[in-house]
Amino acid sequence: MAGAGGGGCPSGGNDLQWCFSQVKGAVDEDVAEADVISTVEFSHSGDLLATGDKGGRVVIFQREQENKSRPHSRGEYNVYSTFQSHEPEFDYLKSLEIEEKINKIRWLPRQSAARFLLSTNDDLRINLWHLEITDRSFNIVDIKPANMEELTEVITAAEFHPHQCNVLVYSSSKGTIRLCDMRSSALCDRHSKLFEEPGDPSSRSFFSEIISSVSDVKFSHSGRYMMTRDYLSVKVWDLNMESRPVETHQVHEYLRSKLCSLYENDCIFDKFECCWNGSDSAIMTGSYNNFFRMFDRTTWRDVTLEASRENSKPRASLKPRRVCAGGKRKKDEVSVDSLDFSKKILHTAWHPAENIIAVAATNNLYIFQDKAN
Amino acid sequence: MEFKLEAHRIVSISLGKIYNSRVQRGGIKLHKNLLVSLVLRSARQVYLSDPCPGLYLAGHPGTPALPQQPGESVAGPPAGWGEPPPPAACAAWPEPEPQLELPAVPEVPRAGDTEPAATVTGAGDTLQGGEAAAAEAAWRRVEGPRETAVGGAGVPAGGSDVFSQGPGAARRPCGCPPGDEDKSASPRVDGCRAPRPAGPEPPVPPSVCPRKRGAEGVGGGPADCPAPGSTPLKKPRRNSEEQPGGAAAEEEEEMETGNVANLISIFGSSFSGLLRKSPGGGREEAEGEKSGPEAAEPGQICCDKPVLRDINPWSTAIVAF
Numbered sequence: 001m002a003g004a005g006g007g008g009c010p011s012g013g014n015d016l017q018w019c020f021s022q023v024k025g026a027v028d029e030d031v032a033e034a035d036v037i038s039t040v041e042f043s044h045s046g047d048l049l050a051t052g053d054k055g056g057r058v059v060i061f062q063r064e065q066e067n068k069s070r071p072h073s074r075g076e077y078n079v080y081s082t083f084q085s086h087e088p089e090f091d092y093l094k095s096l097e098i099e100e101k102i103n104k105i106r107w108l109p110r111q112s113a114a115r116f117l118l119s120t121n122d123d124l125r126i127n128l129w130h131l132e133i134t135d136r137s138f139n140i141v142d143i144k145p146a147n148m149e150e151l152t153e154v155i156t157a158a159e160f161h162p163h164q165c166n167v168l169v170y171s172s173s174k175g176t177i178r179l180c181d182m183r184s185s186a187l188c189d190r191h192s193k194l195f196e197e198p199g200d201p202s203s204r205s206f207f208s209e210i211i212s213s214v215s216d217v218k219f220s221h222s223g224r225y226m227m228t229r230d231y232l233s234v235k236v237w238d239l240n241m242e243s244r245p246v247e248t249h250q251v252h253e254y255l256r257s258k259l260c261s262l263y264e265n266d267c268i269f270d271k272f273e274c275c276w277n278g279s280d281s282a283i284m285t286g287s288y289n290n291f292f293r294m295f296d297r298t299t300w301r302d303v304t305l306e307a308s309r310e311n312s313k314p315r316a317s318l319k320p321r322r323v324c325a326g327g328k329r330k331k332d333e334v335s336v337d338s339l340d341f342s343k344k345i346l347h348t349a350w351h352p353a354e355n356i357i358a359v360a361a362t363n364n365l366y367i368f369q370d371k372a373n
Numbered sequence: 374m375e376f377k378l379e380a381h382r383i384v385s386i387s388l389g390k391i392y393n394s395r396v397q398r399g400g401i402k403l404h405k406n407l408l409v410s411l412v413l414r415s416a417r418q419v420y421l422s423d424p425c426p427g428l429y430l431a432g433h434p435g436t437p438a439l440p441q442q443p444g445e446s447v448a449g450p451p452a453g454w455g456e457p458p459p460p461a462a463c464a465a466w467p468e469p470e471p472q473l474e475l476p477a478v479p480e481v482p483r484a485g486d487t488e489p490a491a492t493v494t495g496a497g498d499t500l501q502g503g504e505a506a507a508a509e510a511a512w513r514r515v516e517g518p519r520e521t522a523v524g525g526a527g528v529p530a531g532g533s534d535v536f537s538q539g540p541g542a543a544r545r546p547c548g549c550p551p552g553d554e555d556k557s558a559s560p561r562v563d564g565c566r567a568p569r570p571a572g573p574e575p576p577v578p579p580s581v582c583p584r585k586r587g588a589e590g591v592g593g594g595p596a597d598c599p600a601p602g603s604t605p606l607k608k609p610r611r612n613s614e615e616q617p618g619g620a621a622a623e624e625e626e627e628m629e630t631g632n633v634a635n636l637i638s639i640f641g642s643s644f645s646g647l648l649r650k651s652p653g654g655g656r657e658e659a660e661g662e663k664s665g666p667e668a669a670e671p672g673q674i675c676c677d678k679p680v681l682r683d684i685n686p687w688s689t690a691i692v693a694f
Contacts, residue, residue, distance in 0.1 A: 210413045
């Protein structure tokens, strides 16, 4: 059930036509490291959009309400608030530097019995915090071995189940996903379920382990599925089936023959995220050259789009892009060797209810909407 | 052969990454270093399982491909990815001379050899066997601490130090202030390592390795501070009295991690010195004790566990990064 790679029909499925809406951020060629966006997240209603950057700043955008005198401004996101959330710290005792980079932003539900949040700053532990108790937390997962020499994997991502507050998943650098039920034991070192797809021995390489490391895990809104992102693909898992994913979509399979170069320039360590649309019928993830990919799970169509300043006229339609993996390059195709690996889209977000997407391209935030919106 | 070339390149790149991770802002990233160590292990396994063991000691450019040395059994085709090298690979290494002579060193590529991996040393040099065996042993330790490439690279020591060469060696902070002409191998407080998420225990002393190795048999010397742009491996070599000065000087410029075969051969010859010499000043006692059995059982270097522990400096050199 592998998804087809490459270009597809000129929409993300469901007859969508994506158009440019807005772009935020400086146009400068020289991007300051601090300005690189490191996380993007819509609020639960979609009216607010938050970004965090490597400099520790958070910017919150708010969607404009409908305004008859300015009909086209409806749906525009404008800055609502910005603040410095984290500062760099230095622990002199341990000679340890704490980066101010914002790794994740999560909106808390406005009305929810859940008053907990997960923190996974550490590669080896997951702690559970009660919002009203800030001086201590519960440790629910700890994979630190007694002897660090025996360390073979680290935690790479974790998430609560959207509906069952006692269920969480965490992914590992080995490509496995563990589902834990906090009701069954206080310390969730032993998983309730282990999701792992056997590797393909025929495609084994030096880098097989790196590219199988899961960089992101997201539950579907329904709570029935979860999606994992590894370096070359996104996989959709049915929580009821641990043996293999129900869907595998190739994001940029043409990179498989370039893994050595990507290892050399560190791109192979890039942690791409992925996201679901509101109805769980489509998924989106980023790639290089400021490309991002959408996969329609119903029609099985996929499309590659680009976030670029060149194509940023208001309501300009996005043209599907194609990458030529080899052989004769057709017109409008981009060859693999001319991809700009410094332009990577790691963070994307999809409005929970509408076809509005936010795509972070280094220090710029692009907002695209479906024409019908 | 292509596998071997690629493996060689990947090992070089990996070592460079581990080294650079020590000086980058934010400290050593556990996840990334873990992945790099896995790649290092895979590449090393392929490297070892290649049926051209002579390639280790990359020789002069233009040297013909190595024909099998007399008495050397033919190793099978490269083992599958991720599989341990077949026993034949170990057996392929000829018995090293118990007393390795300096002339073995000339096998080391001269200055200007940028990719000696492409060539192999001339066959028939019986001393080469010793080098090969020592190099093989050196590589063995890459396997051992593959996780501790991470652990040594700054993960809070879980209490044990895989590179411990003995109870005394463990847990002493690695010291490597530049220009510190320490005559002994006693580790110093690390003044120049990048911040690490170290726990309350003293940091593992992996970067003591170059210095220790130097102290073991070649007169000791300052540990190399991994200042950006330099490579710790220079120091022990510089202090090595085993190596002809010419090769040593020429080698320095090659010591960028891009030339791993050089490193192996250099370490190899120094290990041969290790085998022969009694411990140098300040050298860990444990090492001194173990050099005996190692020298006594050269043929088993690649498989002997005590030997693996014994030849720590190589592994700590890697982890030092």
